[in-house]
Amino acid sequence: MDSWLTERYLALVSDSDEAGAIELVGELHDRGVPAERIIVDLIGATQRRIGELWAANEWTVAREHAATAVSERALAAVAAHPTGRASRGRITLACVDGEWHGLPARMLAELLRLDGWRVDFLGASVPGRHLITHLHQTGPDAVALSCTIPTRLPRAHAAITACRATGVPVIAGGRGFGPGGRYAARMGAHAWADSGETAVARLATAWPSRPVTDLPRLGDEEYTFLVRSRPELIATAMGRLIGAYPAAHDYSAAQTESTVEDMGHIVDFLAAAIYVGEQEIFTDFTEWTTGVLTARGVPPVALRTGLRLIRDQLIDFPAAVATLDAAMIL
Secondary structure, X not given: OOHHHHHHHHHHHHOOOHHXXXXXXXXXXXXXXXXXXXXXXXXXXXXXXXXXXXXOOOOOHHHHHHHHHHHHHHHXXXXXXXXXXXXXXEEEEXXXXXXXXXXXXXXXXXXXXXXXXXXXXXXXXXXXXXXXXXXXXXXXXXXXXXXXXXXXXXXHHHHHHHHHHHOOOEXXXXXXXXXXXXXXXXXXXXXXXXXXXXXXXXXXXOOOOOOOOOOOOOOOHHHHHHHHOHHHHHHHHHHHHHHHOHHHHHOOXXXXXXXXXXXXXXXXXXXXXXXXXXXXXXXXXXXXXXXXXXXXXXXXXXXXXHHHXXXXXXXXXXXXXXXXXXXXXX
């Protein structure tokens, strides 16, 4: 896709110009550009750029949401063109419970339809019990589950385990499953794909090529404690914040609210790392958060203070302490 086209599309979604974005994808379709390329090289590439702009503090959350809504409408316009009858089989596609980034999964749904699948797209944040009910009602040939944030891995594990119990093979996708999808197999998935096009290619083969063996039980008492004690951990950390970080005394209400959210993220990512048994989940989070906070003018010492305030409450939990220590020395 020519760079001037992606820049034009970015300008349209940046201005919330839904009509203009739909007109552009329509022009490309009329010129014979394959729908797959519009989805991947225009809409998908632009969404990645939007994420980068938000992380760099050049876009607000509201602007990112508005642009994403325009891309959803543009994607629907691309999907409106008939693609023929389904020939490969039926697949259920959903975001795991708590996963609200639905556009990447929706793009995969359209790529699968273009490849001849009948797709039941269930949308964002699908509770496991509703997913399993749908499988019993429809009997698909496969399930595709999306997870972009590692904090959703415990719920992804529960959903994959339940899908396996119904006898339906599972393909997982999304950054939440770690570099190279390293956590997907541990969750019990039969396959993992790093992109929509990879997923389409994988599903076009005879799969799963081998059965998934029984997996070790994930989670332990430390994980359970972190989940159950989340409100208390955050409240205690906030109560001690000014003493540990005097600059917080001058925080506005909005800054205080953001700090509460950040404390919650620390606990959530720590719990995910303990659940899976991978410190990298937490250290990757702290590295990424440092970059985001720096772009917003927040010094790294503020994050380290938050880590320490949570650590001080977990001295009886060695895995949690070791994980926090590993993050604080980065």
